[in-house]
Amino acid sequence: MAKKKDAVDIAAQQRAQEQAEVEQAFLTGINTLRDLIAPSSLEFHSGYFRLGTKYGQTIYVYGYPRQLYTGWASPILNADEVLDVSMFIYPVETEIVMKNLRRKVTQLEADLSINNEKGRTRDPALEAALNDAEELRDQLQLGAEKFFRFGLYLTIYADSLDELNFVRSKVETMLGQQMLFS
Structure with a gap:
């Protein structure tokens, strides 16, 4: 009976040793999840960063x-x-956009008025910005537009x-x- 128990113990030990060897061989051949997710190093500079060997x-x-x-x-x-x-x-939120647009329209109208008073040539970009702001205000007020x-x-x-x-x-x-x- 003792011989049978010793044979079972030896077989179990051999299986455990083989399992450990297979597991060790498997682990040496693959990267861990942390190796795949985390970079080897990370440096930050004023105009760029370095991630491992890449800039x-x-x-x-x-x-x-x-x-x-x-x-x-x-x-x-x-x-x-x-x-x-x-x-x-x-x-x-529409209320915030409306408040900002009201302020922006006032500023654009003042800029146009100052340019007219000083006799400067008309500024198409300024006029387009004013028209866009007014149109957006109208559309927001009607609920036809949403701001993002x-x-x-x-x-x-x-x-x-x-x-x-x-x-x-x-x-x-x-x-x-x-x-x-x-």
Whole structure:
């Protein structure tokens, strides 16, 4: 009986040892989840950041044309560069927008009046801004329009600082062609 129990113990030990060896071989051949998610290092500098061995920079788009058309972001999204695109869209309460538009219309009308008094030539951009603001106020008042804040951030990556600067100028050129200011 003792021989049978010893044989069972030896077999169990061998199976446990084989299992441990297989598990060890498996673990040495794969990355852990943390290895896949977390970078090896992260450094922040004033104009760029470094993520492991890659350099990166985030570009914020702050100015947009009067109207955007279908496919306006296509050149940027289809660029042959490594980049992350983040778009944030959130609604703004109509009362807040109306208050700001009232202030903006007053400012634009004052600017037009000052330009007229000083005998300056008419400014089509100023007149268009005033007309747009008035039209938006009317549409908001009727409930036909809703106002949203929009944030567009592009994060570009490169293997060196020189390449990062080249990619940034290329992306900013594409943005400029779409009348987007960054």
